[in-house]
Structures are given as C-alpha cells and as structure tokens.
Amino acid sequence: MKASNFFCKLASSTLAVCCLVQPASATPAWQRLHLPVPGQQAGYDFPVYANHRLDGKLDGKLDTIREVIIVQHGIQRNGDDYYAAAMALLQASGRSLDEVLVIAPNFPGKPDTGFDGMPVWSVQGWTGGDPALPGTGTQAGLSSLQVIDDIAQLLADKSRLPQLKKITFAGHSGGGQLIHRYAVLNHVDEALRARGLDVQYVVANPSSYLYFTPERPASTGFALYDKSVCPAYNDYRYGMQNMVPYAKGMNGLDLYSRHLQRQVTYLVGSLDTDPNHRVLDKSCGAEAEGPTRYDRAHAYWAYEQYLGKQTPVAKALPASNHHYLDVEGVGHDQTRMFGSQCGVKLLFGDKASVDKLAAQCKPVKP
Template sequence: MNKWWLVLLITCTSSQAADHGVRDISPGRLLLKEGEMAVGIGPAPATIERVLIIVHGRLRNAETYRKTAEHAAEQAGQASTTLVIAPQFLNESDVALHPLADTVLRWQGNEWMAGGLSTAPFALSSYGAMDQIIGRFADRQQFPALKEVVIAGHSGGAQVVQRYALLGHDQPELDAAGVRVRYVIANPSSYAYLDERRPVAFSHAGCGDYNRWKYGLADLPAYAEGQTPATLEASYVKRDVIYLLGQQDIDPNHPALDKSCEAKAQGANRLARGRSYFEYLKRDHPQGLNQQLIEVPGVGHDGDGMFTSPEGRKALFGQ
C-alpha cells in the first residue's frame, strides 16, 4: 500500500443540511504541521503519474468538486494514473454545525480565499496549507512515477488558484524531482492584477480598493512577506497557467458574479474579464509568458461542464 495513506486519518462524519455552513464535511484528514486539513480524496491508483488538486469555491463543497474531477479523469481515460485530492477550507460556521476535532484547521468567513490565516488550532495561511499539500509529492520513495501536479478550480475556486499561482512559494524539491506543476483557472469572477492598469474606465475616487489585494498587489497578505510586485510578476509569468473560459459565461447579472467596482473595472462578465486579463499579460510579456487561454464553446458558468468538456480535459490532462 502506498505510504500516502499513512498520513490520512479517515473518519465518518454525518452531516445535515443547514442554512449556514457546509452540508458535507469531507471525510479525509491530511496531517499538516499546524493541524489536520479536511480533504476529499479519490481512490489511489496503483501507479500515480498525476495528482489533480481541485479547489472548491465559496460553498466549500469539496466533495462535489472531487466527483467532477474524478468524472473528468474517467472521461479522459486517465483515472488509472490520476490521484484526485479536494482540500476543504472549513470556517468557523462549519465547526459550529458539525462535530469536529479541535485539531481540524478552520478559517474565519471567506478569508481562506485570499490567503488568510486559520483561526485554529494554529495560524496557517490557506496558501501555506496548499504549499504543504503540494510539497509532499516531491518524495520519490512514495511517488516514484509522478510526472505532474495539476491545481484547478472553477468560479470561486478559480479565484483561489489564480491568486495562489501568483503568490505561491516555489517548490524546489518538486523541481529537483522533475515534477511539473500546472494551474487551471476556470471562470473566476476576478483576477489579481500586477499593476494599476485596468481594461475598463472607472472612478478611482469611488473605487479606492481597486488595487488592493485581492484585486491588485497593494496590501498583500502576510504569506507574501518579502515579495515585491516585480518579483511576483517575474515568477508568475513563468508558471504553467491555463485560463479556461466558458464562451457562454457572459451574464453581467449572474448571481455569483462579483459586481463590486473593483471587479467591474476588469470587465462586464467573466468571459470578458478573462480575455482582458490574458491580453494584458501578453502585451507586457510577448516572449516569456508560459500561459495560455482556452475557450470552451457552448458552456456557461458550469464547473462540471467546463472540466469534462474536450477543452477542459485538455487543460487538466494535457490531451
């Protein structure tokens, strides 16, 4: 049995629907330095060539995204070599609703989305949690056949993945092991820009936070300590990033769309915002940009539709 399973504590947690907090707590527990991370995890293949880490959005419905990722792997014929992991960033309202051990990590509200610190059992940035999860795959004794780690998210999860791709710490051990890392960002409401330029004219006086984190690089979280906008940009453009955009994700009134002035300065809808962001990167980095945009025809704001489409499978599995 792969040693990976030795660091998972599987528990059976019953859950009931509620008006606040998540309905389902993921059953897995992944041991990090600061506590246990709730995770959903798929069956471990005998030979693991790819790890697909799928990040949920504001609903924190990790199991839904785990199932989508497993479905996409099956459709792509990659289930026999892909391990799917869905970390669950629980918050205080979830802990109030469900019987959870004090050792399980939790955050306040949605602060985990922007790299905020956990409230218990110890302080850990949500991005630091991602670092620890990803970093363990450099162990060639446990994962001798591993070729790549793919970090993907849709909607709110895509916001997390885009910002983690920008701020995330380097993983020299993975590089030394020859393991590639790819980020797949599907239909986020907004992006973190690298300077003060925006594609849409707006009132700076009436939108003072447009360049603050999470929309820009002012007032970065503690996780980014020591980094400057210049160093972050230099690192980000070299990372393997795919922006996956649904061509029908064009509703400016979509209920889950960020309609703040900070987001509207990036475009009228998700498709426009994604196209504008990619063009912005290409203008400034016509030579050294290690990123691409893939559009999915006929699909709107639908995570399952995005990742199981032919274009989504190409982004996730390199097909």
C-alpha cells in the same frame, strides 16, 4: 460540506478507499490529512477528498501514482461535488485509477462544524489566501495558500509517491480565484520543478484576477483607475497593495516575470456573461476589472500581453507557458468546464478519452 448524490454512481471500489469520518449515508467521506510544518513537531490536520488513502499504510497503491490532480471547490465549499465530478471524468477518460490521484481540498469556513482541531477560515477568506481565524485549530493565522503549499510538498515526497511525475492545480469560480493567486504567489513551484515534476495550473471562471500594476482595463488599452470611484481598487486581492501576510514584500513586476515562467492555462465559459450572477464578485475592486467573468478574463489575458510589452525582462521569457481558451456554449458550470474538450485534456492528458458531445474550446490570442 454536503455530499453529492452524483458520487453514489461511482464505482464501489472508489468508495472503499476513503477514510470514513462521516456516516456511510453521507458519502463521499473526507479524509483527515495530516500536514507537517517545518520546524514544528505537531503539524496540523486538514480535510480533503481523495481516491486513495493518504496515510500510505492501508492502501499500497500510492507507489503507482504518476499524476496528482488537485481540484479546488468554489465558495460553497462543496469539495464533495468537485471530487465527484473529477472522479467521473477520470473514469470516463480511460486513465488508470491506480496512476492518478485526485485530491479535493475542502476549506472549513464558518459556520461549518465537525472540524475540531483544524484551521477554519471566514466564508470567503480562503479564496484569496487570508489567514485562518483566531482560535481555530493549532494553525490559526495559516494562509490558505500555505495549505496548498503544504499539500504539494507532502505529495512531492518520494517516500510517499515515488513514481510521481506531475501535479495539476485546478480551480473553478472561487477555487479559480485561489488557484490563480496561488499560481502567481506560491513559494514552491520552482522547487517542485527542480525535483523533476511537471507543474501546471488550470484557472476556470474566477470572479477576479490579481493585477501586477495599478493599471486596469480602459476604453482603449489600460490606464490608472479612478480612485474617486474605488479608493482601494489596487488593494489585494485585486492588486499589489496591502498584500496578505503570505505574500508580504513581493514586487508586482517581479511576480509577473516569475508568473510567466509557470505553466498556466486560463479558461472562461463563453456564456459566463451575467453581470448580476448571484456569486459574482460585485465589489468595486472587481468591477474595475470588467462587468462579467467573461469580460474580466479577456481583459486580464490582454493585460498579460500588454504588460509583457512594457517589461524588458518579460520580453526574454517564453510566451508559450500561458494559454487562454474560451469554452464555447458554457456558463458558470464547473462540470462542463472541466468536462470540455480542453478541460479533460488539461486534467488527464492528451491520451484521455473525451465525450464527443463535450464543449469545444477556442484558443484566444489576446
């Protein structure tokens, strides 16, 4: 994980609350967050960036936190950059740093070093919920989706954040892949909402999406994909076959119906249209969803609507929980996506100040 020079422009008061586990010259520093595991005494440690100390002892401001924004990095595992960008947006929004907790989880991946005793994933395995690699930390085999579960449940503990009202999960690119699959598969959304928390997901520019049935975009509508072109096109992380252990036994249409009840906003840059982008997923399973991120996003949004018309249970569910937005004039750029007119409002609320020059957002009705 490399430090972002951009962060050095942030207020010194923000720097002061970080647990220094790297040299001061490598700011921002990550915190070693301890996550409990039900039924286990030990738990495990995981690296995150945050604008408050998370041990609840050295920084008394956790008592004033009303909202948490979990912002997930992309495949470069550069949580520092995502954290720095989110903090700059928070400061510009006019929201109080005492009320908003920004957390950027940073999934260690080979060949990263300096994470002794922590779970480590393959370089891109964490994006889909794969288990941590054997022999890495006390929680080898731990799904990256379970890590987000554990962070969310820790934050929902009223003894730690007694004023918490809202949790936002946001991810761009590889992080968008993780947050999209988390929005579909996670085990805690309903429990969090039952505690009175507002839970929302913001998914921006992922390379691929999780389909609930074997159908894929076709010249007219949706149809079964040609297995001679891609025999495993419906395997997870693109479809319901051969699911990761975290999601074993889940049924596609049941997941779809549950997903509709969760608050999800999909964003795509109108210029994220390069079919040869250097970090675009070019596997045949992803190619079955469309040639570019923009195409794949619009196809998936249409697919959600298409599937709703085929599913009696879904017809009775509210359609207003899901929103689809084009961010105009933006390509594959997390800072401009989250810094857009809609991105700032989604992260920091309707009362947040937005730069007049920020990218406009166009609602899409699939």
